[in-house]
Amino acid sequence: MDANRDTFETRLKNNAHEIEALLDALLSPSILSDEIARPERLRDAMHYAVLNGGKRLRPFLVVESAALLGGNAEAALRVGAALECVHCYSLVHDDLPAMDDDDLRRGKPTVHIKFDEATAILAGDSLLTYAFDIVAAPETALPDTSKASLVLALARAAGLGGMAGGQALDLAAEKQAPDEAGIIRLQAMKTGALIRFACEAGAIISASAPEDRRRLRAFGEKIGLAFQLADDILDLTSDTETMGKATGKDAARGKGTLVALRGMEWAERQLHQHVRDAEALLTPYGARASTLTAAAHFIADRKS
Amino acid sequence: MDANRDTFETRLKNNAHEIEALLDALLSPSILSDEIARPERLRDAMHYAVLNGGKRLRPFLVVESAALLGGNAEAALRVGAALECVHCYSLVHDDLPAMDDDDLRRGKPTVHIKFDEATAILAGDSLLTYAFDIVAAPETALPDTSKASLVLALARAAGLGGMAGGQALDLAAEKQAPDEAGIIRLQAMKTGALIRFACEAGAIISASAPEDRRRLRAFGEKIGLAFQLADDILDLTSDTETMGKATGKDAARGKGTLVALRGMEWAERQLHQHVRDAEALLTPYGARASTLTAAAHFIADRKS
Known part of the structure; x- marks a missing residue:
């Protein structure tokens, strides 16, 4: 298990380096x-927003889902970079004073602090467009x-009925x-929507059968649930230094989380159920799915 | 000429009604x-931002360019609606307090005044995505x-190297x-970039020969120049009531315009030169191009 984990973390890191080199090139002058x-x-602001030391989990899921189904690796890396641009745009806009008003992101000043608010709005807009x-x-x-297909699925995952709509609900949840x-x-x-898209994108890139696409999409949904539960647990148990951002904020704002509603024990149990469900979805692929399975465990067990 | 103008304005209005009905349906619950x-x-905020009484000039250009080259009319209307979403998102974000800080747009409260700032940011994001x-x-x-092709051309027109980049330069121009x-x-x-895209989109929708695409693109560039010059002239000569937004602001902010730099007489002459250049580009299409030619004149002669 530890050896597996080492292998997994090496793959994750290597992929992150590749994604970052590509993003750096895509945002060259x-x-x-x-x-x-x-x-x-x-x-500069777009570059700063994107090359921020993230784990690059979403692009990793695109690349590994495509690898599982025999998709073009280089194309998967580019789609992964595109998805990371969407993820990073959402962080820049979520951090704005009118939204979550965060000064710190992964231990560094957020874009509107480092640059200015107008530039942060435009950098987010431009990353989404890019x-x-x-x-x-x-x-x-x-x-x-x-x-x-990728454009449509990405737009649906990111827009009114996906990520941006979720942020609107999150703001309403404070009231x-x-x-x-x-x-x-x-x-x-x-x-959830972007993580689901990451896995489904691998199937679209591979022009897979509808059954594979449904399976990868369902896998993405399960690890998305695991990701969020793990995040809510970490928000209560970790500290600012480890997370590189303010913790305990959701609880302080009175935002309902499933952990607050159902308790820590339930949440831990539920988290591992999601991981088992995710694993089960990949059974037909046998050992070839071991990296994606390891990703599901990593998402549940991560400490930051 | 007056009869032509009536016909043109009727076409523009009818098309605006069609676009608005489509946008209303696309933003239904x-x-x-x-x-x-x-x-x-x-x-609601997206709906408010989009159904704001605009002239719908950009979708009209998509529809008429596609009509000239034999493209699918229904598809052109949808691409026009998509382009209008991008245009309206840019207005919502440009009006934000951190950007141009405008309370009024076409005589009505801007989105961040009518709703709130966070909702305005997310409505813009979601319109762009949509x-x-x-x-x-x-x-x-x-x-x-x-x-x-349309996705690529629209993203290039709207992003870092197009509209959003232009807004960044505009903010820098205040300093x-x-x-x-x-x-x-x-x-x-x-x-310019979105207006150019509107005309080029007609050629993409029609799967036209590269020469037609270049010609429509160049036409779009010329009427984009005319549009901006006419705007700068109106900013100096019109009043708030006619324009439905504050006028004289650019001059008050010390923003350089070509009118300020070269004088009104030069600007008027240049404006009509752009219209003649635009007309000349459509000569090969003969009388079939009369609506697009009328659009070029309308852009130069409009009073709001």
Whole structure:
């Protein structure tokens, strides 16, 4: 198990290096065809927002899901980079004074502190826009059918009926605590949708059979639930130094979490049930799915 | 000429009604496949932001460019609606306190005044995201090759190297006035890129020959220049009531415009030169291009 974990963490780290090298190149000063200019300060802010020391879990899931189903590895890396742009845009906007008002993200000043608020808004906007550029660009070596499917799935995961809608529900939850069904819906949208997309994207990139796509999508849903539960547990048990961001905030704001509602023991049990459900979904793929299975365990067991 | 103008304005109005009916339907409470829920307040804010009484000039250009080149009219309307979502998202974010800080837009409270700042940020984010959803959705009856091209062209027009980058340059211009080349670049990005895309989109929708695409793109560039010059002239000569927004603001903020730099007489002359250049680009299409030609004149002669 420890050896497996070492192997897994090495893979995760290596993939993070590849993603970061790609993001760095994608955000270089050089102008792409059809661009008029790349304003330096805005580009700097996008670069800062994206190269922020994240674990790159979402791109890793894209790459490993595609690897499982025989998809083009280079294209998967580009789709992973696009997804990371969406994830990072959401962090920049969520941190804004009008939203969660956070000064610190992974131990570093947030974008509106490091730059300014207007630049942070525009950097988020531009990262979101760039994600669709990266997916559709000729350098992403996929059939146009796959590109159109990826654009649609990513937009649905990120928009009104996904991540952005989840953030809206989260803000509303500060005023009126949602019930259990409400919390589950909120979390499925705010954090679940992008993680689900990450796994489903691997199947789209691989032009897999609908059954594989459904299976990967369901796997993504389960690890998304695990991710959020683990986050809620960490928010109560970890400290600011380990997390690189303020902890205990959700509880302090009176935001309902499933942990608060059902207790720590239930949450721990539920967390491991999600991991077992996720594992079960990948049984048909046998040992080839070992990295994705390890990812499910990593998500549940992580300490930050 | 007056009869022509009447016909043109009737066409513009009829198209605006069609676009508005479509946008209203696209932002209905009903949930699309792959969406988890549509938070009501966020959906309301998106609806308010989009159904704001605009002239719908950009969607009109998409529809008329596609009509000129024989593209699918229904698909063109959907792409026009997507483009209008991008345009309206940019207005919502530009109006934010951290950006231009405007309380009034077309005589009505801006989104952050009517709702709140967090909702305005998320409504903008969600409209931008939804634009790509609309283009890629199965209901847009176009080949996937056209969809991938549209997504790429729209992302380039809207992002770092287009509209969002132009807004960043515009904010920087308040601190240090750009020179003539800088103003031209800023305007080509901030307002020009989406108008250029509108015309080019017609050619993509019609799967036209590269020569037609280049011609429509160049036409879009010329009327984009005309649009911005007309705007700068109106900012100096019109009043708040006619424009439905504060006027004289650019001048008051010391923002350089070509009118300020070169004078009103030069600007009027230049404006009509752009219209003539735009008209000349459409000569090969003969009388079939009369609506687009009328659009160029309308852009130059409009009073609000």
